[in-house]
Amino acid sequence: MEPEVFVTLVKEMRGKLTITELCRLFGISRASYYRWIQRKDLGKLTALEESVRHLCFLHKFRYGYRKITALINQKYKVNKNTVQKIMQKYHWNCRVKMKKCSKVGQPYRVVENKLNRQFSSEAPLKxxxxxxxxxxxxxxxxxxxxxxxxxxxxxxxxxxxxxxxxxxxxxxxxxxxxxxxxxxxxxxxxxxxxxxxxxxxxxxxxxxxxxxxxxxxxxxxxxxxxxxxxxxxxxxxxxxxxxxxxxxxxxxxxxxxxxxxxxxxxxxxxxxxxxxxxxx
Structure with a gap:
């Protein structure tokens, strides 16, 4: 993560998460953080980068670049490759890791598979x-x-x-x-x-x-x-x-x-x- 982004994040999360917790979450040492806040050359994000950053944090890094692009395109047009590069640059990629669910219950009496993987429906509650x-x-x-x-x-x-x-x-x-x-x-x-x-x-x-x-x-x-x-x-x-x-x-x-x-x-x-x- 870029120094300026992390410093901004710590400011925004003040009162919600401690500096130690944020450093541990993002794999950044406390020494690095305190060194960064002393710097005078922390750059500013562009308007597009700020939009991407806001959406990534708003949705807790649940979305990939396609969904972030779709949200931004509700206001103005931007190429998905551009959004992908920004997310990669600042390490804002989707952090979700899918886990397998355990099955529950034992067979007793079954009925026919009438759904047959037809997962689309043309009307609600059908x-x-x-x-x-x-x-x-x-x-x-x-x-x-x-x-x-x-x-x-x-x-x-x-x-x-x-x-x-x-x-x-x-x-x-x-x-x-x-x-x-x-x-x-x-x-x-x-x-x-x-x-x-x-x-x-x-x-x-x-x-x-x-x-x-x-x-x-x-x-x-x-x-x-x-x-x-x-x-x-x-x-x-x-x-x-x-x-x-x-x-x-x-x-x-x-x-x-x-x-x-x-x-x-x-x-x-x-x-x-x-x-x-x-x-x-």
Missing amino acids: KLVTDITYLPFGQKQLYLSSIMDLYNGEIVAYTIGEKQDTAFVLDTLNQLPETADCLLHSDQGSVYTSFDYQNKIKTKGITMSMSRKGTPSDNACIESFHASLKSETFYLDGLTNEPTSIVIETVKEYITYYNEDRIQQKLGYQSPIDYRKSAA
Whole structure:
């Protein structure tokens, strides 16, 4: 990272992170930082560099150069290669590292894979996918059950809990409106094959679909969301042993960010909710 950028960052983060924490995060010695602040020749960023810097920090280095370019192009045109060079120069590259999710549950009674990897939908609440993921970042194990609408990738229901039983996924399912002619796809976890869950599915007029055994790619969209959630929060910020309240708040804030603000290339660089509203 360029000296002037790091010095500016420390000023902006004053009261939020200590100098020691920032130095450790960016691999910079405290001695270097104090030497830099004594210099009189720290250069200034150009207007474009400042725009790139602002967006990279605003989104916590979750975006690559394509998304940063798309955001800048909302105001004025700039070539993506130029943005890429700026991000490489100042080490503002995307810092997200995708992690694999663990599978939950054991097969008991399965239904046909009706979704069959047809991950696009032409209307809201017609094709939904659901899954459970671990949240091993606090002082006790937590789980996240979420349901995604394949129309725009929006998370339309979710539950955070300490036990991954049938009641846990029923709580998520009950957040859906009473809607008919809807397909809900899951893996073969025992919570999804249970009598209570399948009975509730029928009551709500929903058609079930399940991935083939040992084929997580049949449910790739929700798997990808859970991976992004962990990578862009807990892994990115090095959160490993947080209070339960912090873990829960982190997940809630990210889902709100994901639905309302996080742009996606497949949605024309719009957030899920913006895409749904613009298409309405």
